[in-house]
Amino acid sequence: MEQNSAIAGRDLAGLVVTKAGRVVQTSDPTLPWVVLDGAGARIDAADAFLKDLLACGSSAASCRSYAFDLLRWFRFLAAVDVGWERASRAEVRDFVLWLRSSVNPARDRRRAGGPAPGSVNARTGKAHLRAGYAPATINHALSVLAAFYEIHRASGSGPMVSPVPPQSRTGGRLDAHHNPLEPFRPHRRGIYRQKQPDRLPRAVPDDVIDDVFTSLGSHRDRALVGMFLSSGARAAEMLGMTVADAHPGDGRIWVRTKGLGGIKQACPASPEAFGWFALYLGEMADEGLRPGPDEPLWWTRRRPWRPLTYTALRALLNRVNDRIGANISWHDLRHTLCLRLIADPQVSLVDVQQVMRHRWITTTGGYLRPQPDEVIAKVHEHYTRPKPAPQPLDGWDYDPQDLADVFGDA
Missing domain, CATH: 1.10.443.10 (Intergrase catalytic core)
Known part of the structure; x- marks a missing residue:
C-alpha cells in the first residue's frame, strides 16, 4: 500500500516545507561551509560530500552553492518524513514538482510596488526574475543531488542505487567527450530535467x-x-x-x-x-x-x-x-x-x-548571434524602405523563333 501511494504521488499542493536549518560559514579551510539541520547540528552526510567536492578542486564558492542545494533537499525530505538514505525516485520526482510550483524565497525580498515578476523592463529589454524557481536552478539541484548520492554510493555510506536519474537518457555524463571545435548535437533531456530557454547575451544600451x-x-x-x-x-x-x-x-x-x-x-x-x-x-x-x-x-x-x-x-x-x-x-x-x-x-x-x-x-x-534589437531594427528598415517602381513594358516583344518553336510555323 505504501509503494502504491508513492507511485501515485503525495499531496504536494498542501505540503508545508519549513525553513529549518541553514548554511553557515566556518573558519576551517578544509570545509568553509557546512549545512545545519533544524536543531542546529551539522549534517554528516553533507559534510562528507562537501569535503569530497573541495578535494576535487572546487572553490569555496562552489561549496557554498552546493550546500544551499543540499539544504533545500533536506528541508523537503523533512517535510515528507523520509530520510536521505531512504529517498527513492518518487521523492526526487515530487521534489522537482514542488520546485516547479513553489515560490523562490529569494524573490521575497522584492519590495512592494516593484515590477511584476517576469515582466520586461522597457529601458533594457531584459525580463525581471520570475517568482518561482528557474529551470536552470532545478537542473542544478538535480546535478548536485546526483553527485551527492554517487559519492555516498561509491563510499558505501548511502544507497546502492542513486534515486536521481542520470543526466542523459543513455546514461553517463552529457557530452562527456565533446570536441570543442564542433557544435553540440541535439539530445533528449534526461528524466526530470527541465527545458531551459536559450538565453541570448544582452548588452546594456x-x-x-x-x-x-x-x-x-x-x-x-x-x-x-x-x-x-x-x-x-x-x-x-x-x-x-x-x-x-x-x-x-x-x-x-x-x-x-x-x-x-x-x-x-x-x-x-x-x-x-x-x-x-x-x-x-x-x-x-x-x-x-x-x-x-x-x-x-x-x-x-x-x-x-x-x-x-x-x-x-x-x-x-x-x-x-x-x-x-x-x-x-x-x-x-x-x-x-x-x-x-x-x-x-x-x-x-x-x-x-x-x-x-x-x-x-x-x-x-x-556572442556572434545577432541581437534581437538589431534584427528588429533591420526588419523595420525593410518595411519602410521604398519599393522599386515596376519597369515599363514598352518596346518589349517575344522572340519570333521562340514563338515558332512553341506554336509551329503557322
Missing part, C-alpha cells in the same frame, strides 16, 4: 550606461563601473582583488579567475577606469584609509571601514536601477564588453576569448 554614470555619487562607484565595463571581470573576481592587483601603468588588473584554483590572470582596463580609480584612491586617503598592498582593494564608504561584500555591491546597483528605471546586473556589464569587442573588426574572436577568459572558443562564439 549606451543611454542606460550614461545614466548609470550620471547617477553615481562617488569616485569608488564610478571606478567600479568603469572596471567592470572595461575588464569583463566577474563580481567575485573584482571583490577578490587586492591593492597590488591594480597596475595602472600596464593598463591591466589581476583577478582570480573562476575555475582555475585561485590562479590570477590579467585583464585589460580602460584609461577612463584607471582615472576614476586614481580619484578613488585619493578619496580613501582623504578619509584616512590607506590599505596595504595585500589588503582588499574595494572598501565601504562608511565607518567602520570594511571590505566591500557582494551584498553591498548588489545593493549599490539596485539603488542605481531604482533611480534610472532599469534592471541591469553586474554580469550584464561583462556581456556588454564582450559584444562591444566582437563588433570591433580590429579585434579577433580569439582576442575576445582571451579577454573574457573563456575556456572554449565555442563559448565566445555564442
Whole structure:
C-alpha cells in the first residue's frame, strides 16, 4: 500500500516545507561551509560530500552553492518524513514538482510596488526574475543531488542505487567527450530535467550606461563601473582583488579567475577606469584609509571601514536601477564588453576569448548571434524602405523563333 501511494504521488499542493536549518560559514579551510539541520547540528552526510567536492578542486564558492542545494533537499525530505538514505525516485520526482510550483524565497525580498515578476523592463529589454524557481536552478539541484548520492554510493555510506536519474537518457555524463571545435548535437533531456530557454547575451544600451554614470555619487562607484565595463571581470573576481592587483601603468588588473584554483590572470582596463580609480584612491586617503598592498582593494564608504561584500555591491546597483528605471546586473556589464569587442573588426574572436577568459572558443562564439534589437531594427528598415517602381513594358516583344518553336510555323 505504501509503494502504491508513492507511485501515485503525495499531496504536494498542501505540503508545508519549513525553513529549518541553514548554511553557515566556518573558519576551517578544509570545509568553509557546512549545512545545519533544524536543531542546529551539522549534517554528516553533507559534510562528507562537501569535503569530497573541495578535494576535487572546487572553490569555496562552489561549496557554498552546493550546500544551499543540499539544504533545500533536506528541508523537503523533512517535510515528507523520509530520510536521505531512504529517498527513492518518487521523492526526487515530487521534489522537482514542488520546485516547479513553489515560490523562490529569494524573490521575497522584492519590495512592494516593484515590477511584476517576469515582466520586461522597457529601458533594457531584459525580463525581471520570475517568482518561482528557474529551470536552470532545478537542473542544478538535480546535478548536485546526483553527485551527492554517487559519492555516498561509491563510499558505501548511502544507497546502492542513486534515486536521481542520470543526466542523459543513455546514461553517463552529457557530452562527456565533446570536441570543442564542433557544435553540440541535439539530445533528449534526461528524466526530470527541465527545458531551459536559450538565453541570448544582452548588452546594456549606451543611454542606460550614461545614466548609470550620471547617477553615481562617488569616485569608488564610478571606478567600479568603469572596471567592470572595461575588464569583463566577474563580481567575485573584482571583490577578490587586492591593492597590488591594480597596475595602472600596464593598463591591466589581476583577478582570480573562476575555475582555475585561485590562479590570477590579467585583464585589460580602460584609461577612463584607471582615472576614476586614481580619484578613488585619493578619496580613501582623504578619509584616512590607506590599505596595504595585500589588503582588499574595494572598501565601504562608511565607518567602520570594511571590505566591500557582494551584498553591498548588489545593493549599490539596485539603488542605481531604482533611480534610472532599469534592471541591469553586474554580469550584464561583462556581456556588454564582450559584444562591444566582437563588433570591433580590429579585434579577433580569439582576442575576445582571451579577454573574457573563456575556456572554449565555442563559448565566445555564442556572442556572434545577432541581437534581437538589431534584427528588429533591420526588419523595420525593410518595411519602410521604398519599393522599386515596376519597369515599363514598352518596346518589349517575344522572340519570333521562340514563338515558332512553341506554336509551329503557322
